[in-house]
Amino acid sequence: MLSDNSSAVPVSPGQFRSTLELNLQNTDVSAAEEIAGPGSKKTQDLEPEIGYVVQKGDTLSTIFDHLRISQPTLYKLMEADLNILALDTIQPGHKLGFNFDDAGKLKQFIFRSGLTYKVLFDRSKKGDFEYEEFIEKGGFRREIISGTVEGDLPRSMKRAGARIAEAYQVTSLLKERMNFRSHLRAGDKFQLSVSRQYVYGVYTGNSVIEGFVYDGAIRKQSAFLFDDNYFDAEGESLEKAFQRIPLQKRYRISSSFNPKRKHPVTGLVRPHNGTDFSVRTGTPVLSAGDGVVSRVIKHRYAGLYIEIKHGRKYKTRYLHLSRAYVRKGQKVSRGQKIAASGNSGRSTGAHLHYELHVNGRPVNAMTAPIPVVQTISRKKRNAFKKQVAALKTQMAEQLALAEKQ
Ligand SMILES: [Zn+2]
Incomplete structure (x- = not known):
């Protein structure tokens, strides 16, 4: 490890540009939503002085060593990151950005994972870092997928156009209600309504299952998203409850x-x-x-x-x-x-x-609304029924369209 040279970088950081794979995308910050972090100063998302794409075998400390940024500086970043632990997710393909002050000291560090997540670490006058988290909202597009069972459910869903992660989400939602071996018959019909997230026209890998209907010879089952929880068509919860406190009893x-x-x-x-x-x-x-x-x-x-x-x-x-x-x-x-x-x-x-x-x-884990509901309240029952009926109509229309072709 190098000695603390955070105040005197021996060569201009720009000199490393040629040795590292670079270039973070220029992204419009106005499309991003600030979700945490102090202050509300607007940070321009300009090209950083040094951009780096994390490679296999890299660790933050090897990257920082390579850029001759001191270990104490890295520790200060980790200290700021303690609140979100974003840097622990570092993986090949993630993008890092570095900006330096006139003395060559790290002034700003940018961490970007995937298309939707970014954290800016800015050094304060006192030398510590403060962070700001950004999540790109992008846009969601609803897609309705219809298919029939041939083999297991995830593969049948994939053949019909679902992504495998979406298929597993469905099987995990219904695992208490269905046995995916004994209840399945070849030729059973299913429909999936899913909202997929796109940022700048690129699918981000995030999708939300809005509804799933399984119409089988032995089993009929459905799942609908309502008020952030999943219910069957009768309004019974499909999700298991959480416990408020992760301990055997209440402690101070x-x-x-x-x-x-x-x-x-x-x-x-x-x-x-x-x-x-x-x-x-x-x-x-x-x-x-x-x-x-x-x-x-x-x-x-x-x-x-x-x-x-x-x-x-x-x-x-x-x-x-x-x-x-x-x-x-x-x-x-x-x-x-x-x-x-x-x-x-x-x-x-x-x-x-x-x-x-x-x-x-x-x-706040002590007060947040966590899934403890077992059924939809009487007050919300009508809203639930309306939403399910609207989605079912859309699904039926899509199916009629698909069968015509
Ligand atoms: Zn604590």
Whole structure:
């Protein structure tokens, strides 16, 4: 590792341009929505002085070394990133941008993953970094897909024009209601209504299943999205509930969710994106819901932490652990013991930091509306019926059209 030369880069950063694969796309920031981060200063999204596309085998520290940016600077970035942990997702193909001040010190760092997500890290006068997150909204287009079963359901859906991820989303939605071996018959009909996201005309990989109807010889089943939850045609919930607290019992909350928290010394906005429970090291930590473990990582500041994805919409994180009992890719169920709490990373005492994210945004896990509903309330029943009827009409029209051809 190089010594701290963040204030004196020996060569002009521009000189590296030729050695690195570059060029972040020039993107119109007005199309992006600021979702977090302090202040509201408009940041121009100009071409950075150095752009870099992450390659296989790269790590942030090898990239920073290569650009002769000091380790303390990297740590300062990681410290700012502690609130979102975006840099832990770094993968080949992600784009990085670097801007320097006149003294050659890193002034701004840009992290971009995929078409829709970007974080800007700006160095404040005091030398620390502040972040701003952007999510491109793009536009959603509804597509209706009709098909018949031949072989298994995901492959039949793929043949009809669904993406494989969409097909798996459908099977996971209906897994409590259908047995995808014994209930399927060749020739069974199905229809899918899906909204797909496009940014600048390019499909982003995000799609939302709006409705699925399965009309089989043995089984008829459907799923409809309403008020951010999935229900069958009768309005019964298809999604499993979450537990509010990822612990066996209620413990004292030592620090609450606070997106506007200010650092007591620097005065910089340091959001607290989670809820801290005062628990002794070794306390069992439970998965808040059914899901798949998406990260088990040791982080300089977050300590040993686990992230779990619960379907397309929900994500939970558990920080400062002492032990993890699960590995990446593992399926977990609600209430399953996943870890022992601890005091790892930068932590002032033993506690569990717990985060709930809805559609990529941290929310207050203690108050957020989480799926606990089992049926649609009487008040909303009419709205639900209307929405389902409208979608079914569209699906029927599409089917009639397809059969004519
Ligand atoms: Zn915390």
